[in-house]
Amino acid sequence: MSVTFLINFACAILAISLLHNLSRRSAERAYSQVNGLRPAEAWIIYFVVFFSGLTISFHVVGAIELVTGFKIVRITTVTGIVALLWGAGRLSLGPLPREGGMLSCAQTLGQLRDTIGSVDPLVRWSVIVAGSIMSLFVLEAATRPPTGWDTLVYHLPLAVKWFQQGSLAFIQESWKFQMPSNGELFPMFLMYLGTERFLSFACLPLLLLAILAVHSLASRVTDSREGALFAALGFGTMPIVLYNAFNVAVDMYATSFFLSSVCLLLGLVQPHAQAAEKNLSLVGMAGLAFGLVLGGRYIYVPLLLFMTGLCGLVSIISLAQIRTGRWKHVILMTSTFVVCSLLPSVFWYVRNFLATGNPMNPLQFSMVANGIRVSTKALSERSRGAMPYVQDAPSCMVVSDHNFRHWLVAPWEDCWTRGWDHFSENWGLGAVFTTFVPVMTIAVVLLTIATTVRRRQVQPLHIVLLVAAVFLAYWWLNLFTMARSIIPVMGMSFVVAAVGIGALSSSIQRSLYVLLFCAMTANAVLLAAKPLEALGIRLHHQSWSHSSFYEVPPLIDELPAGSVILNASEELRNYPLFGQRWQNRVITDRALLEPTIVPVIGNRFIEQWGIEYIYYDTGQRWTLGDEVKREVLYEHVRDDSIPDHKEILYRILR
Amino acid sequence: MSEQERPTMQLPGYVGRSLVVLCTGSFLVYLLHSRAAETYVATYMRVLRRIVLVLGS
Numbered sequence: 063m064s065v066t067f068l069i070n071f072a073c074a075i076l077a078i079s080l081l082h083n084l085s086r087r088s089a090e091r092a093y094s095q096v097n098g099l100r101p102a103e104a105w106i107i108y109f110v111v112f113f114s115g116l117t118i119s120f121h122v123v124g125a126i127e128l129v130t131g132f133k134i135v136r137i138t139t140v141t142g143i144v145a146l147l148w149g150a151g152r153l154s155l156g157p158l159p160r161e162g163g164m165l166s167c168a169q170t171l172g173q174l175r176d177t178i179g180s181v182d183p184l185v186r187w188s189v190i191v192a193g194s195i196m197s198l199f200v201l202e203a204a205t206r207p208p209t210g211w212d213t214l215v216y217h218l219p220l221a222v223k224w225f226q227q228g229s230l231a232f233i234q235e236s237w238k239f240q241m242p243s244n245g246e247l248f249p250m251f252l253m254y255l256g257t258e259r260f261l262s263f264a265c266l267p268l269l270l271l272a273i274l275a276v277h278s279l280a281s282r283v284t285d286s287r288e289g290a291l292f293a294a295l296g297f298g299t300m301p302i303v304l305y306n307a308f309n310v311a312v313d314m315y316a317t318s319f320f321l322s323s324v325c326l327l328l329g330l331v332q333p334h335a336q337a338a339e340k341n342l343s344l345v346g347m348a349g350l351a352f353g354l355v356l357g358g359r360y361i362y363v364p365l366l367l368f369m370t371g372l373c374g375l376v377s378i379i380s381l382a383q384i385r386t387g388r389w390k391h392v393i394l395m396t397s398t399f400v401v402c403s404l405l406p407s408v409f410w411y412v413r414n415f416l417a418t419g420n421p422m423n424p425l426q427f428s429m430v431a432n433g434i435r436v437s438t439k440a441l442s443e444r445s446r447g448a449m450p451y452v453q454d455a456p457s458c459m460v461v462s463d464h465n466f467r468h469w470l471v472a473p474w475e476d477c478w479t480r481g482w483d484h485f486s487e488n489w490g491l492g493a494v495f496t497t498f499v500p501v502m503t504i505a506v507v508l509l510t511i512a513t514t515v516r517r518r519q520v521q522p523l524h525i526v527l528l529v530a531a532v533f534l535a536y537w538w539l540n541l542f543t544m545a546r547s548i549i550p551v552m553g554m555s556f557v558v559a560a561v562g563i564g565a566l567s568s569s570i571q572r573s574l575y576v577l578l579f580c581a582m583t584a585n586a587v588l589l590a591a592k593p594l595e596a597l598g599i600r601l602h603h604q605s606w607s608h609s610s611f612y613e614v615p616p617l618i619d620e621l622p623a624g625s626v627i628l629n630a631s632e633e634l635r636n637y638p639l640f641g642q643r644w645q646n647r648v649i650t651d652r653a654l655l656e657p658t659i660v661p662v663i664g665n666r667f668i669e670q671w672g673i674e675y676i677y678y679d680t681g682q683r684w685t686l687g688d689e690v691k692r693e694v695l696y697e698h699v700r701d702d703s704i705p706d707h708k709e710i711l712y713r714i715l716r
Numbered sequence: 717m718s719e720q721e722r723p724t725m726q727l728p729g730y731v732g733r734s735l736v737v738l739c740t741g742s743f744l745v746y747l748l749h750s751r752a753a754e755t756y757v758a759t760y761m762r763v764l765r766r767i768v769l770v771l772g773s
Contacts, residue, residue: 301752458751473742473746474742474745474746474749474750475749475750475751476746476750476751476752476753477750477751477752477755484751484752484755484756485752485756490752492752493743493746493747493753496742496743496746496750497739497740497742497743497746498739498742500742501735501738501739501742502735502739505727505731505735506725509725509727513725561725562727562735564725565725565726565727566727566732566735567726567727567729567732570729570732570733570735570736573736574735574736574739577736577739577740577743580743581743584743584746584747584753587756588752588753588756588757589756591756591757591759591760591763592756592759594763595759595762595763598763598766
């Protein structure tokens with residue numbers, strides 16, 4: 063065990079402790095000051111402060127690097143900034159409660175026990191089923207290194223490159239490494255703990271946060287405890303949500319903080335006005351939560367405008383009873399939201415502007431006849447055969463399907479075009495969603511329209527419906543395409559459905575709880591198939607290690623530390639070639655694809671990138687130049703039916 | 717908004733019963749029609765067949 067590892071490990075643990083203390087202090091303070099804040103919302107504030115503190119610390123060190131040119135993005139420097147934030151928080155927030163406090167373990171467990179204990183027994187059984195399926199996913203994730211398509215192709219390779227270089231600087235290798243990357247910072251932070259297995263759980267806190275946010279939103283719009291639990295569990299056990307949570311996907315990051323931001327803004331809608339200063343802290347937290355998303359995905363940039371407008375709207379509602387200086391407070395609250403949104407996000411935009419002159423790089427905007435066209439350079443090199451099953455399953459959803467008829471039947475077909483893999487990070491609505499959400503959403507929307515016409519009063523439900531509708535409309539305009547981009551809308555749909563459950567008489571509710579239990583059980587049984595099969599295969603083949611799981615040669619972990627490997631095989635090999643301790647340096651396949659495809663890998667390319675080893679796939683679109691001197695270290699036939707299709711590890715001879 | 721002050725929605729009994737029927741129908745259609753249900757039930761059958769083969773050999 064090296065001294066560097068011990069220092070890194072100790073610093074990471076210290077940073078976690080300081081961030082925990084700072085977050086708890088902030089949440090306890092908010093809980094004691096803001097009227098009507100619920101314990102679940104105090105926990106949301108805890109998570110928002112924790113991740114904002116970590117992200118801003120990385121950004122500060124990254125900004126110092128941008129100014130000075132020194133590669134100082136290490137856990138030691140980041141922990142130093144975290145310590146400064148903690149010191150500032152300690153001075154401004156005051157001491158923690160002497161005994162317990164709202165966020166103590168005993169208090170939280172007690173509340174959880176009370177909540178589950180007070181609901182209908184059938185809902186309690188549904189909670190047990192939901193807990194069981196989540197536990198199975200945790201078990202499956204614990205027995206493997208991280209997985210997921212985008213995760214292995216560029217999210218984790220980017221995090222490892224930063225980790226190795228001690229730098230958040232602009233990487234030229236690919237446009238995929240140049241986007242706002244808050245979502246990759248936490249996996250990078252976990253790398254300092256030294257174990258690859260932690261990476262599989264990088265999104266687990268985010269899943270908890272998203273479930274908390276949906277529960278809190280549901281509690282704001284319905285009195286029914288069962289309804290709120292239904293929303294939280296139904297959303298948390300959606301196949302697409304669980305796969306995103308255990309595949310280190312950035313969409314889970316965006317979903318959890320977007321829902322948190324909406325939830326905290328909704329906290330402003332109180333029946334009794336409270337001092338605007340107290341509301342400011344809540345607005346600030348909502349801004350930070352949205353800022354984390356803004357620094358994680360470009361597609362949320364236009365939504366900054368909408369969220370700022372939403373903040374203005376809820377500020378007006380919350381200050382309705384204040385007669386003097388009302389507009390001054392509204393402007394102050396809205397400005398606070400914008401400033402806090404920029405705090406954990408602006409770093410990436412400034413970095414990209416300094417490197418390319420375009421803060422939104424690699425996105426390029428151009429005016430066309432029917433509006434603004436958004437394009438990404440180098441998308442044209444994408445393989446046309448990327449979705450081979452499209453023709454085989456014409457009724458299933460495809461990657462960019464915006465056919466209205468397809469979406470109308472999609473919940474009942476629940477299928478994805480990629481062969482049998484219907485439940486993945488790309489798709490999977492599940493039985494609970496399909497059973498309740500389509501029917502209940504229509505009923506609640508109709509009921510809401512009817513009651514709104516009569517009462518003419520803005521309710522939290524109106525705000526949830528507005529956010530969901532705007533988000534969905536924005537998505538439908540085809541600016542971004544994947545179904546996983548609208549997971550926040552799925553969460554809000556469950557919140558709306560919870561209102562429907564709460565509006566039923568108790569005898570009818572009881573019938574629905576029977577149905578909930580049946581749907582939750584069916585959902586769990588279907589969901590369990592893939593992880594159980596994966597566990598069985600892993601057990602049968604004893605493929606627990608990094609190399610056996612990713613099907614790369616064990617030799618990858620035995621190369622001299624710092625070896626430079628070119629991935630000239632499929633893109634999913636980008637991450638595995640780094641090795642289980644991230645000891646190798648990998649030039650990803652993107653270097654062969656951008657700016658134009660490299661058909662022959664010659665000595666010039668090898669010299670340019672300092673390549674020492676090449677992991678080569680004979681089935682790819684490039685070949686190895688005859689002039690390249692090399693020796694074969696490993697050779698493997700990928701498919702016995704095609705003996706010429708091989709993966710080969712070459713060592714370059716100089 | 718506090719629990720006392722939030723105007724509560726209450727659906728008439730016949731609407732509630734209709735919703736239960738619709739939700740039940742939706743659930744049954746999902747079970748009988750969805751490709752996910754068909755595929756993952758087939759996965760269980762495949763795993764069972766494999767277990768039987770392994771035990772048999």
